[in-house]
Amino acid sequence: MATGRTHRPATRSRGIPEATVARLPLYLRALTALSERSVPTVSSEELAAAAGVNSAKLRKDFSYLGSYGTRGVGYDVEYLVYQISRELGLTQDWPVVIVGIGNLGAALANYGGFASRGFRVAALIDADPAMTGRQVAGIAVQHSDGLEKIISDNGVSIGVITTPPGVAQQVCDRLVAAGVTSILNFAPTVLSVPDGVDVRKVDLSIELQILAFHEQRKAGEEAAAGTDGGAPAVAARGESASADKGPDGDVPAVMPA
Numbered sequence: 007m008a009t010g011r012t013h014r015p016a017t018r019s020r021g022i023p024e025a026t027v028a029r030l031p032l033y034l035r036a037l038t039a040l041s042e043r044s045v046p047t048v049s050s051e052e053l054a055a056a057a058g059v060n061s062a063k064l065r066k067d068f069s070y071l072g073s074y075g076t077r078g079v080g081y082d083v084e085y086l087v088y089q090i091s092r093e094l095g096l097t098q099d100w101p102v103v104i105v106g107i108g109n110l111g112a113a114l115a116n117y118g119g120f121a122s123r124g125f126r127v128a129a130l131i132d133a134d135p136a137m138t139g140r141q142v143a144g145i146a147v148q149h150s151d152g153l154e155k156i157i158s159d160n161g162v163s164i165g166v167i168t169t170p171p172g173v174a175q176q177v178c179d180r181l182v183a184a185g186v187t188s189i190l191n192f193a194p195t196v197l198s199v200p201d202g203v204d205v206r207k208v209d210l211s212i213e214l215q216i217l218a219f220h221e222q223r224k225a226g227e228e229a230a231a232g233t234d235g236g237a238p239a240v241a242a243r244g245e246s247a248s249a250d251k252g253p254d255g256d257v258p259a260v261m262p263a
């Protein structure tokens with residue numbers, strides 16, 4: 007399965023594989039929690055457990071950042087937070103537009119977590135004239151007629167699409183023509199974009215379907231264990247851990263926890 011898809015090679019120009027890039031936010035979330043508790047250093051095993059990643063994989067990922075930790079001491083939490091933030095481009099402010107301010111768009115606009123991670127909601131755009139001027143999360147919704155000007159005035163390179171699926175491609179085309187080069191798509195549709203434009207797709211129903219698959223498998227194994235004396239349901243968890251990667255190593259925008 008591949009709910010997340012980027013139109014870039016599996017390895018970035020600076021030599022960091024996409025799968026590593028996709029794990030960096032997990033490390034950052036765990037490190038930020040440690041930093042908030044003023045924990046100065048962390049071992050690879052502790053950090054791997056907190057991030058839900060295998061520790062050998064973590065050490066390999068950090069070697070791409072040039073971070074090897076100190077034997078017996080571990081990694082410096084503050085420095086790693088800085089290194090990962092810099093690698094992810096979070097040391098700068100990213101203006102983001104959300105297009106389609108219905109249930110989902112309004113919920114995203116109201117989510118406070120973007121700002122603390124370096125993303126500023128620069129504009130909310132909707133095609134419904136009745137929405138124009140309405141305040142959502144303290145921001146006045148603007149009509150989609152002005153989309154191109156809004157993008158250029160705000161220097162926006164990241165667009166979030168939360169429109170109905172039937173118009174998502176058309177919205178995407180306009181965003182790209184206006185200069186947007188990264189799109190986070192929530193509409194259940196596959197978007198076509200030119201080279202150089204990254205698309206990440208979030209589809210919670212796909213994630214739920216994958217969980218349903220594992221639930222079904224676990225139930226089957228429990229039933230089998232009841233008859234053959236009890237092999238533990240390890241296989242299902244092993245599958246689950248590897249289900250976060252597509253065949254070309256890409257990772258869904260919503261990572262399995």
Ligand SMILES: NC(=O)c1ccc[n+]([C@@H]2O[C@H](COP(=O)([O-])OP(=O)(O)OC[C@H]3O[C@@H](n4cnc5c(N)ncnc54)[C@H](O)[C@@H]3O)[C@@H](O)[C@H]2O)c1
Binds near residue numbers: 193
């Ligand atoms: N990825 C997920 O997990 C997930 C979860 C829920 C909903 N969705 C999808 O997100 C989308 C939005 O869902 P919702 O419940 O918020 O719908 P909604 O009907 O409440 O909102 C859609 C909004 O888009 C606006 N719109 C329509 N055409 C537009 C256009 N051309 N340009 C700009 N705005 C336009 C509408 O005026 C409306 O305000 C749907 O595609 C839905 O399937 C995805």
